[in-house]
Amino acid sequence: MADVQDLFGRLPEAGPTRAANRRKVLLAVAIKSGTQADIAYRTLLSQATVSAAVRELVEAGLVPGTKERGKIVLSPVNDVGVGVHLGTNHTTVVARRLDADFDQVTSRVSSEGVSRGWHRALPEVRQMIDAAIAGTGGRRSDVFSLGIAVPRMINPRTGGFTQPILPPWREGDDPAGDLGAWLGVRTFIDNDANLGALAERTYGTREHAETVVYVKASTGIGAGIIVHTSVLRGHGGMAGEIGHLTVDPNGAVCQCGGRGCLETVIGADALIAQVHGARTRNGAPVLETLEQVIAAAHARDAVCMRVIRDAGRILGQSLAQLCNLLNPDLVVLGGRLAQSQLLLEGCRESLQRFALPGAVVENPQFVLDSSELGTWAEAQGALILGLRGMEYAGSNA
Structure with a gap:
């Protein structure tokens, strides 16, 4: 083989x-x-x-001499690619033999993220990676590449966190170094919204879209931007940080030190607080997680429906400015909040109202839609990142 x-x-x-x-x-x-x-x-x-x-x-025996359905594919190999999404409150691991189709991954998901601290989360993440690799029929020694997605800014020049390092991460945390040394492979790390964009651009149905914006709406809010096949990261990896756009100059203080950031208005904590404030007045049960709020909205709870739809309207205002600046072909809503169709509906209302007509309404190429990959997008993007990085690692990886 x-x-x-x-x-x-x-x-x-x-x-x-x-x-x-x-x-x-x-x-x-x-x-x-x-x-x-x-x-x-x-x-x-x-x-x-x-x-x-x-x-x-x-x-070399790595590609068959005849094409499969007109496509170039890999011959059977033992090598495995791994992608890890280290979310604040969730962890997702995907693993795939490189000769398998992109959607033939084995996965492991945990409702525990890195909010408890990286070094407390690390043992479980290792167990999840081992289990995902075993699900491919492989072993740890078969791992060829590893990519990691985190909901924080990553400096593309150093591969480390961009200052300020925001909780739950701390100075000295090095998930790429820790996991790479454990697996014995060179490891690559990037912002999870960037990698969600990379996965949607690569594995979605609009691969040839010129400019793609992927919005991750969950505990925090971020955006990844793809131009042709390249991720737009910026000098310090801060491109796409729409969660820290100021939408209310007199609003709540954000963990970044700013005031009235988009994340303080429509991030998970803000939405849960809005629901809690309304429901306690009528004696309804308290909802403690974003998943519970979304489930209640699907069950047509009036408060939760209003909160999510309004979140979509507010997000849509920021996306309208982004569309005016970048004129993208495709805007994809991902993350846990995007599991509600109400968010998409609210976004569409604001885009029609606030974006330039030529960028959205009168642009026949423009599409706003929810993620085709769902909650797997960031981990799939991390797997792609790991493979892309190996292009430059060569035999020294």
Whole structure:
């Protein structure tokens, strides 16, 4: 059976450029099978270069000599890719053999996140990774790549948290270093909204959308922005931090030190507080989690329906400004809050009211929709990140 990792150390006579192109094509196919034209589009290589790289991969036994339904796929391999989403109140792990389709993942989910502290969460995260790997039929030694998604800003130049480091993370926390050393692989980390955008852009039905905005609405609020195939991160990894846009200059103080940030108005804690304030006046049972609020809204609880729809309207106002600035083709709502259709409805109302018509209403290319990948988007994006990073890791990974 061929091994992806072995290829990174083989065929040195190919020269650095040819070897780099071969790695790029190999990892693009591992992320998602596709036609030669698809691979050329994703890698920004010419079709002639892709064709040459595929021939070398066929010779190495990593790609079959005949295409499957017109698509380039990997031959059977043992290698496993892993993606981890370390949420504040949830943890999701996905693992996939690289020769399997992107949706054939094994997963483990925990309702415990890193709110208890990273070092207290670490043992359970390791157990979840081991269980997900075992679900693929593999072992820990088969792990080829690891990517991590966190709901915090990550400096793309250092791979560490961008200042200020906000709770529950603390100075010195290094999830990529800790998990990478444990697994023995080079590990890559990024903001979870960025990786949600990467997954939607890669695995959604609108892969060829030029500009994609993914909004994660959950405990906090963030946005990931994809232009063509590149994540827009900014110099310090702060691009897309819409949760810290000021929407009420006299509002509540945010954990970032600002006042009246969007997150203080429509983040999970703010919505639960609104529901609690209304329901205690009529003696109704107290709802303590965002999931309970969403479930009550689905059951047509008047208070919860109003709170979520209004949250959508407020979010839509910020997205209208984003649409005026970026003119995206696609805006995707993800995160736990997006599980309610009421959020989408509220967003659409505000976009029609506040966005420039040419950016939204009169733009035939524009789409606002909920996530196709649901709560798996960030972990799937982390898996993609890990594979993309291996393009540059080479045989030293």
